[in-house]
Amino acid sequence: MISCQKDLFKIPDNIHYLNGAYMSPFLKIVEKAGHQAISKKCFPYQISGEDFFTNTNKLKQLFASFIDVEDYRNIAVIPSVSYGIASVANSIPLTKDDQILVVDEQFPSNIYSWQKLATKNHAKIVVSKSPKIEEGRGEKWNLDILQKINNNTKIVAIPQVHWSDGTLFDLVEIRKKANKVGAYLIIDGTQSVGAYPFSVKNIQPDALICAGYKWLLGPYSIGLAYFSDALCERGNPIEENWINRKNSEDFTGLVNYQDEYQPKSGRFNVGEMSNFHLTPMLIASLKQLTKWRPEIIQEYTKEISKEAIEKLQQLGCFIEDENYRGNHLFGIYLPNNTNINQLKTVLAKHNVFVSFRGNAVRVSPHLYNTKEDFEVLVSCFREVLFKKIRNVQ
């Protein structure tokens, strides 16, 4: 197994940062790439016309290879998930009674555009509700999604893992069922891609939309998206910018206005896609992730968390079976009547950083964490849950 990689980050030893799903820390090399990139604009004469494309293409190539896509031109640079989802929603025609399938309490950036699209076309949002918190929950949830895909389903818009508790959705099976009824499969990969394996070849989504600042270990306000050839062809971008049009490389001919877009996903790039400051940072983090590989991150986070999970279960907490959740992101459901505020206080006192999402305490480790971080986490839970038992007695 890979060793702890904390040396590559700046997180202090007394901080137990189990919150990568909120925001990942920069690798030192990413911070350095950012400083260099910022300084470069002090000397704008060193930035050439080619530079508007070179690094962006490099970034797309790295991401394409990372998610198993042959042609980097299927990748677009986006500023946020909401932007990527809005671009897709603007490109899919719907008619009355069509259905868009989402999962319960899905992240809002993968909801609002669908709601708008549904309202405009008198279509319907169908929600696959999360089953009761008990053994077999993840399996039941996956079955429910498959059952809800029917001849009216036009779009299945879901994540790979649920953002609040890491429930894993079987995208290969969901794709098969979506294919049977001719539905689009649109994936928000923000909480998985980077830390959990994703192969476009295997899953064949119509679009994969990812923010960069979580598991891709990049900066805020830059993300990456894959769009299938079919979606690119009929794609209707939400803005019209010069760089997305044919021949934009030729700066002398920009006012020879073009009707055609750049090939494939070219039309979906955000304006100012060349973002000179953020692009080198995301390149640096993707290079490191390419060396590590998500499989290794899963193996490592599984190993450092497994004893803690057993102990938390003994304390009466519910944690999904490992086949139906990520190892890098999982929810701890507390026994009834647990004093959540007390737990928050105890965690803060011991410098343990997690998130509270819905009814789950969301824990999201990475290669900078160790078993010791989890031991401190468990001791905090123990302190609060034992108090609860004493209070009941």
Ligand SMILES: Cc1ncc(COP(=O)(O)O)c(C=O)c1O
């Ligand atoms: C699943 C998921 N998607 C998207 C986002 C971020 O969305 P946006 O880039 O639109 O701010 C988050 C942030 O927490 C998230 O958890």
